[in-house]
Amino acid sequence: MSTLRVGDPLDKNTDIGAVNSAEQLARIRALADAGEAEGAERWAPACELPSSGYWFPPTLFTGVTQAHRIAREEIFGPVLSVLTFRTPEEAVAKANNTPYGLSAGIWTEKGSRILWMANKLRAGVVWSNTFNKFDPASPFGGYKESGYGREGGRHGLEAYLDV
């Protein structure tokens, strides 16, 4: 994480760009502060931020529970909340315990476990042993409160056929 570069979003060497508004930056800060206040442990690498504009350093929280705001609300910033689990069933239950369902990720060495988990996760996109992949030929969109419909693929095209 300490190798991540925060800076100009138009520079291709940049890993993390700017936050889009002062309002959103305030929201990220408020949620991160709430994470600490609710007892989670915060960690961020020493990281130089540009002097002007809206920036937030990549931040990690451990010791997060499902009751924490940083686990329940969408932060939309470079903040990762880490929850732990002991069994795959527990991981699925925690992942699904949210009103949102845009995407999910699974990392495991066992093929059948990937398919088992992908089947149980209530999310529109499941990345297994990969993350953040997008393609115009692949439908993207969420379950529950993460939106209506799909973009991309046959499902994305289908919406244009209802005229």
Place this chain on the structure above:
Amino acid sequence: MSDRNDRLSVLKTYKLFVGGTFPRSESGRVYEVTDAKGKWLANAPLASRKDARDAVVAARKAFGGWSGATAYNRGQILYRVAEMLEGRRDQFIHEVADGEGLSKSKAGLQVDAAIDRWVWYAGWSDKTAQIAGSANPVAGPYFNLSSPEPTGVVALLAPQDSSFLGLVSVIAPAIVTGNTAVVIAAEGAPLPALSLAEVLATSDLPGGVVNLLSGRTAEIAAPLAAHQDVNAIDLAGADAELATELEKAAAENLKRVLRPQAVDWSADPGTGRLLAFLETKTVWHPMGV
């Protein structure tokens, strides 16, 4: 009903159907159901907001098991329901004829069409993935597959103009794909729906997959449209004004909404209602040696 009740002098008490059991409305209320000419037929439970919320809890509880059953198994269970409907054909003809003011032969056509439709939708259980799923040709070394999955708990406002064929035409497509349902029976003719519940209760359909409420559509629909644990709503039985109000409430948690439209319930239904309550899940997996 008089010709059927010559021997049995005890009047039948129609009940709600929630979580596989037959409760009265918690409010204790009933309302009079009359035939098309205004003659009293029976008292039906007048469900309350609390009954609606109880039904959602039952539907949510049943969702994991029903959506997790194999498509083949769901199809078998629904086909068995159709067989049992056939056995109760006379009772349904009677209730449809009374409630909709149809002749016995016209009501018979409605009931036959409803049973045929139930069988038709049952057959779709293991076929929806073929028409709603896809293997996606992404530009990279990934196996990428989209499959349809049930959206969750669906509130169904059964059509007011077709008490049995219309009812079956909204319930069957919603549950065959793995959703669970809270159904509001046609306000003026709820008896076929309440009798359908008796069939479902003795079938292999797990309790809570279909929950049936009778009463004032607007009164029961409002808490369902606003409910945070309902994933979708079919507004078939709402008039334009009510539909607008419900759609606003449904937007709060981004429910999938099927707007009311003019439907000829006896025509080929197509796959619209089947596909309306599905989510698409896309799974990416890297390929490599």
